[in-house]
Amino acid sequence: MPSIATASFSVNGITYSPPAKPVVVICIDGSANEYLDITAAHGRLPNLQQMSKTGFRGMVRGALPSFTNVNNSSIVTGVSPAVHGICGNFFYDVKKDEEVMMNSSEYLRAETILAAAANAGRKVAVVTAKEKLRDILSYKLKGIAFSAEKANLAKKETHGLDDAEKVTGYPTPAIYSADASLFVLRAGVALVQKGLADFLYLSLTDYMQHTYAPETGESLAFYEQMDAEIGKLVQAGAIVGATADHGMNPKVKANGAPNVLYVEDMLEKQFGEGFRVICPITDPYVKHHGALGSYVVVHINDKQKIHEVKNWLSVQPGITEVHDKATATRLLEQPEDRTGDLVVLSARDVVVGRRPQYHDLSALDGTLRSHGGRYEEMVPLIISHPLNDVYRMKAWGDPRNFDVFDFTINGTR
Numbered sequence: 001m002p003s004i005a006t007a008s009f010s011v012n013g014i015t016y017s018p019p020a021k022p023v024v025v026i027c028i029d030g031s032a033n034e035y036l037d038i039t040a041a042h043g044r045l046p047n048l049q050q051m052s053k054t055g056f057r058g059m060v061r062g063a064l065p066s067f068t069n070v071n072n073s074s075i076v077t078g079v080s081p082a083v084h085g086i087c088g089n090f091f092y093d094v095k096k097d098e099e100v101m102m103n104s105s106e107y108l109r110a111e112t113i114l115a116a117a118a119n120a121g122r123k124v125a126v127v128t129a130k131e132k133l134r135d136i137l138s139y140k141l142k143g144i145a146f147s148a149e150k151a152n153l154a155k156k157e158t159h160g161l162d163d164a165e166k167v168t169g170y171p172t173p174a175i176y177s178a179d180a181s182l183f184v185l186r187a188g189v190a191l192v193q194k195g196l197a198d199f200l201y202l203s204l205t206d207y208m209q210h211t212y213a214p215e216t217g218e219s220l221a222f223y224e225q226m227d228a229e230i231g232k233l234v235q236a237g238a239i240v241g242a243t244a245d246h247g248m249n250p251k252v253k254a255n256g257a258p259n260v261l262y263v264e265d266m267l268e269k270q271f272g273e274g275f276r277v278i279c280p281i282t283d284p285y286v287k288h289h290g291a292l293g294s295y296v297v298v299h300i301n302d303k304q305k306i307h308e309v310k311n312w313l314s315v316q317p318g319i320t321e322v323h324d325k326a327t328a329t330r331l332l333e334q335p336e337d338r339t340g341d342l343v344v345l346s347a348r349d350v351v352v353g354r355r356p357q358y359h360d361l362s363a364l365d366g367t368l369r370s371h372g373g374r375y376e377e378m379v380p381l382i383i384s385h386p387l388n389d390v391y392r393m394k395a396w397g398d399p400r401n402f403d404v405f406d407f408t409i410n411g412t413r
Contacts, residue, residue: 005121022238030206032247047231065295071245074402080333085109088280125197129205185229241408247376274301293372297340348375385412
């Protein structure tokens with residue numbers, strides 16, 4: 001194996017001292033704890049179970065809203081949305097009076113651990129299932145960065161390598177498939193085994209979790225395949241840290257119908273016009289969730305009504321939390337200039353949306369399973385190697401999913 005740089009580097013207030021081993025951090029998108037527990041109970045997670053025994057497995061708190069862009073940004077920066085500025089997949093830019101996707105690194109306000117590691121001499125690679133994340137994750141990165149979704153378009157000058165399909169040995173997968181996530185892991189294995197990277201971030205997609213419950217055959221088979229690839233990374237000598245960006249829950253009534261509150265319609269019926277509801281889960285992947293999650297932001301034209309509207313929303317069935325801007329900034333760690341007048345979170349089995357015409361439920365593959373609120377905030381953390389005494393104590397405090405690089409690099413022995 002080629003020599004691996006061990007120079008320390010600091011980013012966003014934390015100093016990282018990597019070992020002379022490959023470091024691989026994995027975001028298992030949408031992986032609620034029960035997916036691991038149920039698959040393990042069927043004896044189909046031998047590698048992750050071994051990591052849990054010889055290394056560490058626990059629960060950590062993610063960033064809110066519990067959405068993909070928010071938490072991936074937190075993981076690669078090691079800080080909360082209040083610091084890095086990414087507060088959703090989608091937001092209302094008040095200054096521009098425009099609703100926009102937050103897929104561009106122009107919205108990122110913090111340096112990344114990945115870019116800092118590359119500057120310190122590590123051979124860094126980012127492989128993400130979703131192309132929408134590549135620009136944010138590769139911010140200022142001198143290294144490899146490509147997506148499974150568009151692997152066949154990877155070029156040396158723009159992605160850090162040519163012919164990703166040849167390097168990985170697999171064709172570009174369909175984004176709405178198990179193969180989209182498995183491609184990412186297989187790419188990581190190939191990059192480590194071929195000595196092309198020694199510091200990796202592998203971000204999967206949650207299509208399978210949106211589509212299949214943990215106990216289904218499809219889910220069990222997917223997690224078993226995923227476990228096999230993670231095992232190959234450990235066998236290749238890597239220290240592996242795995243967490244999730246958010247969990248996943250069914251958002252349906254007892255009869256299986258989607259359990260949706262259309263907040264903009266509700267507010268207009270009660271108070272009249274003057275409301276704009278933003279669904280930060282909105283992204284290009286309509287088969288995942290129909291732009292319905294358990295967290296929305298409300299912009300109110302008449303600021304005198306904020307308190308009255310907050311009190312009314314707070315007592316509506318299916319609504320669990322309503323916060324004004326000041327509270328959301330402090331309690332939910334949101335960037336003040338990018339959140340609304342109110343932030344609304346819903347119950348475990350409820351999603352909140354805008355109006356029916358904004359949400360195409362016919363595009364869903366199967367039932368409605370989604371995320372975004374408190375009930376998808378707690379996620380697993382698994383480390384392949386034993387924790388040292390300092391980080392074992394930290395693990396029983398209030399660790400975050402975005403501490404995963406710190407735990408994997410600084411916390412292992």
